[in-house]
Amino acid sequence: MSETRNRASHRAMLAVVALAATALAAPLLAGQKLGEVQGTRTPDEIYAKTCGYCHGRNVGPIILGRALPADTVKHIVRHGQNGMPAFRPTEVTPAELDALAMWVEKSAARKQEHGY
Numbered sequence: 001m002s003e004t005r006n007r008a009s010h011r012a013m014l015a016v017v018a019l020a021a022t023a024l025a026a027p028l029l030a031g032q033k034l035g036e037v038q039g040t041r042t043p044d045e046i047y048a049k050t051c052g053y054c055h056g057r058n059v060g061p062i063i064l065g066r067a068l069p070a071d072t073v074k075h076i077v078r079h080g081q082n083g084m085p086a087f088r089p090t091e092v093t094p095a096e097l098d099a100l101a102m103w104v105e106k107s108a109a110r111k112q113e114h115g116y
Ligand code: HEC
Pocket: 046, 047, 050, 051, 052, 053, 054, 055, 059, 060, 061, 062, 063, 068, 072, 073, 076, 077, 081, 082, 083, 084, 085, 087, 092, 100, 104
């Protein structure tokens, strides 16, 4: 590879890194922490984006369709349990958690989920 081409690709890489840094900094500049919640999301959305990352995908136990009591769900979400991280009110708001916990308790099992 020629010296010029090498420098050009180096410059291109720097541009990509700079772009990525800008994208990450944008919410911080707006005074918002990464992962912080904007507005209220439905239980379905939170489950799909947050809980379903582990639950139903062999990382965490299946929690849908087991009639897990809402109070238990709330406690575990706020405090974590072994391999499960705790979620702060800035990540899942109190109102969202109330709705989510009730939704989990009343949920039906999903055939496409797998786990233990
Ligand atoms: C990073 C992966 C991960 C995420 C994300 C996650 N969990 Fe968990 N969760 C786990 C693991 C692992 C366990 C099993 C903990 C243990 O072994 O005691 C667990 C356990 C639980 C339990 C107890 C299940 C039982 O059988 O008693 C509940 C309820 C629960 N999680 C709810 C949630 C909810 C609601 C969310 C979304 C807000 C969530 N979890 C997000 C990994 C996760």
